[in-house]
Amino acid sequence: LFAGPVDFVKGVVAMSGLPPADRLEVCFAGRSNVGKSSLINALTGRKNLARASNTPGRTQEINYFALGDSRYLVDLPGYGYAEAPVAIVAKWQALLKQYLQGRQTLRRAFVLIDTRHGVKEVDEEILSMLDRAAVTFQVVMTKADKVNRATREANIAQVMQALQKHPAAYPEIVVTSSEKGEGIETLRALVATLQ
Numbered sequence: 001l002f003a004g005p006v007d008f009v010k011g012v013v014a015m016s017g018l019p020p021a022d023r024l025e026v027c028f029a030g031r032s033n034v035g036k037s038s039l040i041n042a043l044t045g046r047k048n049l050a051r052a053s054n055t056p057g058r059t060q061e062i063n064y065f066a067l068g069d070s071r072y073l074v075d076l077p078g079y080g081y082a083e084a085p086v087a088i089v090a091k092w093q094a095l096l097k098q099y100l101q102g103r104q105t106l107r108r109a110f111v112l113i114d115t116r117h118g119v120k121e122v123d124e125e126i127l128s129m130l131d132r133a134a135v136t137f138q139v140v141m142t143k144a145d146k147v148n149r150a151t152r153e154a155n156i157a158q159v160m161q162a163l164q165k166h167p168a169a170y171p172e173i174v175v176t177s178s179e180k181g182e183g184i185e186t187l188r189a190l191v192a193t194l195q
């Protein structure tokens with residue numbers, strides 16, 4: 001699946017702009033700068049497919065990428081960016097809620113959590129939103145190359161603990177590094193085998 005063509009489809013700012021719901025899709029959610037765009041690039045093996053950047057809040061649209069004609073990968077704008085204007089945040093939260101609740105073909109949300117930080121309060125908001133929308137979500141820990149073994153183990157434990165109160169949580173997490181390639185094959189297999 002990942003060996004085939006991958007294309008940027010479009011950036012969406014309203015529900016009316018979503019492509020036809022004619023295939024299964026997975027989305028990538030997470031705090032601004034957590035590594036969503038980098039992960040999509042690592043998964044697809046295209047360096048600059050999704051624009052990754054040091055500037056938080058870089059991805060402001062819902063970006064659709066097509067894996068052949070059988071799957072969409074959906075890059076969601078990051079949340080928790082302190083300097084984003086209030087009106088923009090409100091508009092984005094409304095769109096996110098509509099998307100999560102209304103997108104029939106959304107099969108799983110991957111929620112990215114920085115391995116250095118674990119689950120933070122801003123993450124809890126989206127996890128609860130996913131519970132309410134009854135969208136199964138799976139945590140993907142990012143930037144694993146940036147932490148030592150002890151921090152890694154401690155933050156994995158913190159995440160597993162936090163997931164216990166979320167009924168929509170998938171009980172297994174994936175630890176990744178887009179930089180070093182850790183966990184990327186595992187995630188590819190997960191995306192490819194979702195039905």
Ligand code: GTP
Binds near residue numbers: 056060
């Ligand atoms: P927004 O679009 O702003 O929400 O950010 P994002 O979640 O898409 O993050 P992005 O992929 O743009 O990455 C943010 C920064 O983290 C960039 O400087 C990346 O190079 C860096 N980064 C992402 N993944 C990794 C990783 O696995 N390891 C390391 N060391 N750096 C990473």
Ligand code: MG
Binds near residue numbers: 038051052058059
């Ligand atoms: Mg991004």
